[in-house]
Amino acid sequence: MKNIDILVDNATCLRGDNLIFDNISFNLSNGEILFIMGPNGCGKTTLIRSLCGIQHLENGCIKINNVNINNPECNFLENLVYIGHNDSLSENLTTYENLEYLNKFDLSNKDEFISNPNKFLKFFDISKYKNYLVSELSQGNKKKVALSRLLFTNKKIWVLDEPLSFLDEDSKNNLIKLFLDHITNGGLIVTSTHIDFSNYFEKSKYLNMKGININE
């Protein structure tokens, strides 16, 4: 199994003249989950985006396996799947087509989805929406389609922005089950959340975006 370490050191982010967050530090390794918590507007999404390399940091660095992610030789995207609060779904495609499209962008697992799509659609109970346009789905179902990406990826690092929003009770439990599976298989999860579900996990870390303290 591949060992992966994420190290965030003194990350500071400015947007214009506004300080979004400063001096955020944490580290995370295989089998751990990090909950980023805090009130609205405290920079959770920005921190998550900077972990994926699409947000520039003013100060500090993010290293994955001791290589700075800004280094062009660091192909950390091979190991990372990011699901933002926008679901990355095209309104003009059906549920199935969207997942087929997203599957194309995930080189870690080529054709498992194509060969047996129903298995993946069943997990979040969206089989009956297979041929619906995504623009016709409700918010919760869109979220479920977006999260279905996690089912057919082999990537180790999951970076998720508010994965629980809009989900019903059953889907929440399914998702937590999925998280537990991933963690036991040595994966890493970074997620921002308003709902504390850390009691399901043995090794969970908190990042409270108001103060900068990490409690094991």
Added chain:
Amino acid sequence: MNSIIFKKEIYTYFRNLNYIFLPLIFFFLVISIFPLVIGPNKSLIAKIIPGIIWITIIFTSLLSSSNFFKDDYNNGIIEMYLTSEKSIEFILFLKIIICWFFTIFPIIIFIPIVSIMFNISLHTLTTIFLTLLLGTPVLVSIGIFGSALTMGISKNNILGPIITVPFYIPVLIFSASAIESVSNGLPYDLQIYVLLSILLLILPTMPYLLKYTLRISINN
């Protein structure tokens, strides 16, 4: 093999037919209004109609390309592209070609109808046709570039066109010059070659340029 990638781009237009018809109808509305303003002077209209066609094409291409990335940006698809290890240059290239094919190419096909309306000679028509075929893909790619630059700004409706229109000028100058040469009975191959070289310079480099622009714009 990449069929779903094709499908996604094509369905954007097929499932939103107004993306195809809006430019077409806009073009014909504007073109048919001109004679009403200029008056029934046949020789004057025949002289200026190639220019009018070109100006209308420019506004039409602005219409279709200035908000090109808006949907993909709002839906988080651009974020998905940039956080995927797959290289996206080919997809961006496809996007340019398909945008041109569904918004500008239908207009080019209907240009002969315009030539009947305005009594354009066959020789001039062929030149207009040729300059449009070579010039409009450049206009569309530059317009798309402008939309990539201003994608992250929420009220970007005017900034994109202001940035991009100056870059349309070389294409415009050489097209106008080619059309003028042919109506004066002069050779026009030089201008066509220049247009062709601009096209061959812009089309292959634009996807790479777009990728870096998207990366900067998403940072906002």
